Amino acid sequence: MNRSDQPWDSSAPEEPLLGGDVTVGVVRSGDTVRRPRSASSERVRALLTHLERVGFAGAPRFLGVDDRDRDVITFMEGEVAGRPAPEWVASDDRAMSVARLLRSYHDAVASFGVPAVFDDAAPALPEGAPEPVPVPLELIGHRDVTLENVVFRDGVASALIDFDLARASSRVEDVSNMLQWWAPWQPVEDRAEVLKGVDAFARAAKMLDAYGLDAGSRPMLVPVARNAAERTWHTMKLRAERDGGGWRRMWEEGVGDAIRRRQSWLQENEEALVRAVM
Ligand SMILES: Nc1ncnc2c1ncn2[C@@H]1O[C@H](COP(=O)(O)OP(=O)(O)O)[C@@H](O)[C@H]1O
Ligand SMILES: [Mg+2]
The missing domain is CATH 3.90.1200.10 (Aminoglycoside phosphotransferase (APH), C-terminal lobe)
Incomplete structure (x- = not known):
């Protein structure tokens, strides 16, 4: 997976993820989820990074930001x-x-x-x-x-x-x-x-x-x-x-x-x- 500082590419096909109430434009792309950046982005990034560091498997990993200014996290299968x-x-x-x-x-x-x-x-x-x-x-x-x-x-x-x-x-x-x-x-x-x-x-x-x-x-x-x-x-x-x-x-x-x-x-x-x- 791309973990460099380069923005993630967004050319792969995307599938809308429905079911939430608030966030418009949550999509799945391959084994990632893209969420438009928001006021909570920096907090969520810090939190997910901590959870990864302590080895907590019950939350998505923060992967980066894509070339359309969306946060990129792992898609949780299930x-x-x-x-x-x-x-x-x-x-x-x-x-x-x-x-x-x-x-x-x-x-x-x-x-x-x-x-x-x-x-x-x-x-x-x-x-x-x-x-x-x-x-x-x-x-x-x-x-x-x-x-x-x-x-x-x-x-x-x-x-x-x-x-x-x-x-x-x-x-x-x-x-x-x-x-x-x-x-x-x-x-x-x-x-x-x-x-x-x-x-x-x-x-x-x-x-x-x-x-x-x-x-x-x-x-x-x-x-x-x-x-x-x-x-x-x-x-x-x-x-x-x-x-x-x-x-x-x-x-x-x-x-x-x-x-x-x-x-x-x-x-x-x-x-x-x-x-x-x-
Ligand atoms: N990382 C993820 N892994 C698997 N499914 C996800 C993930 N993120 C979002 N989804 C799916 O997309 C839906 C909406 O995303 P969510 O982040 O909950 O947005 P909202 O703020 O609109 O509730 C979720 O209910 C879930 O079905
Ligand atoms: Mg939700």
Whole structure:
């Protein structure tokens, strides 16, 4: 593979990669993925380079930039949930393997610390948004562990992709983000069809055990989930207004109302959720 400082060539045939919400123009070219450079490019480059250095196999490698000013990363072979989500996302074994993958990511990223390149990664708190629940900013979290951002091989979660939202965070915040999508901690009406029948309480408990979340962090999960939902509403609104594109489309499609419904669901189910995670 080309690892020189020369830009990568982009003459090979390309195939659009769909399934994401935000990034326009993600394509596969041979065994690489090309993503238009963005505000997060330098951070993601530093992060992927660290993960390569420590030998973490569960993330793409950063390879360089191509002659069309796109970041070049490795294509991670395997299965990724598209939309509608396939039947297999309902498998508890798959969900538990996502939790194990997130744990191994955290263990690999811990030695990266919180480098200065991430200093401006956190969006300013929009007006009216609550302060974050105080958690230690101990590592660079992925912060977007959606159904579409995990690659599976042989039925086991093998790689995280899409590190655009990565920033200083805590294990418990990332675990809470994962539970939102994979338990899922969402009202039934807003879940992927195949997840409507899943017991989100029992499944969260299994995922936490698979992750190996310590007893001291568990009481933080539900408050962090509620706080994140509330802040996300404000952040998504700001991004829709300021950044437009996929953010605006999601807002117009009602993502704000869905977040409000999730907030209500978390509130109504608070006691059962706390019991499930302890
Ligand atoms: N490195 C990769 N290896 C395999 N598939 C990828 C890779 N990067 C992206 N994809 C595929 O492209 C889709 C969209 O890419 P993603 O980086 O998640 O963009 P978005 O920011 O739009 O969510 C993913 O859901 C996945 O199916
Ligand atoms: Mg994505």
